[in-house]
Amino acid sequence: MKMLKFAPIIASIFSLGACSIAMSYANGDNEERxxxxxxxxxxxxxxxLARGVSGIRTVSEELHRLHGKPAIKVPGGVAIEDGLILADGYRLNLVIEYEDAGVLSISVDEGRCFPLEEAARLTGARPTGAVGYPYAEGPDYDTRSAVKNGVEVALGRFAPAEKCLTEIRLVDVAKAGKFAEENGIDLPVKAPKEVRP
Structure with missing residues (x-):
């Protein structure tokens, strides 16, 4: 898994932002159950984007319930690495929660392509440019970002020929900013101004 081997590189996460994920049950309403x-x-x-940080917690809780097994420990958080099939048939290869940094990172399988343009349409995400990941550097990495209700949803694809969404980052902007400041992490110039501390 290309994302798992770079899990310790928290700084690269902030290229797209970060989010807070708590394992507690957010609202308890029947829809969320x-x-x-x-x-x-x-x-x-x-x-x-609709519910802010509580929406991120809900997504996290739903993915963990769907997985049905304990997540494994990774540097800085926990991971679901044996894949998940969603109700709409799309597959997530890897989900990593960087709890202290406030990041939920999701790798989307390209076997059944979810177009990046469709993801951008659903979220209102706009291009933010290339991001310097160790495994996806350079101007061809397509990154999009939407910020609303204190949350950033960052989207990406790895190569110029690809049209599929390959990566999602859900970001609690306040927690990410605090983590970046406390740990002396400089966010890249390309990070949207709304997510900079």
């Missing part, structure tokens, strides 16, 4: 059975890629993309 049943949400694990209704998890779709569109829901993952839209719920955090």
């Amino acid at each position: 049943q949400g694990a059975n209704l998890v779709t890629l569109a829901r993952i993309l839209q719920l955090p």
Whole structure:
């Protein structure tokens, strides 16, 4: 898994932003209780922007319930690395929660392509330019970002020929900013101004 081997590189996460994920149950309403059975890629993309940090917590909880097993420990957080099939048939290869940094990082399988343009349309995400990941550097990495209700939803694809969404980052902007400041992490110039501390 190309994302897992770079899990310790928290600084690269902030290229797209960061988010807070708590494992507690957010609202307890019936819709959210049943949400694990209704998890779709569109829901993952839209719920955090609609509900803010509680939307991110809901997405996290639903993914963990869908997985049904304990997540494994990785540097800085926990991971679901054996894949998840969502209600709409899309597959997530890897989900990593960087708890202290406030990042929920999701790798989307390209086997069934979810177009990056569709993800951008659903979220209102706009291009932010290339991001310097160790495994996806250079101007061809397409990154989009939407910020609303204290949350950033960052989207990306790895190569110029690709049209599929390959990566999602859900970001609690306040927690990410605090983590960056406390740890002396400089956010890249390309990070949207709304997510800079």
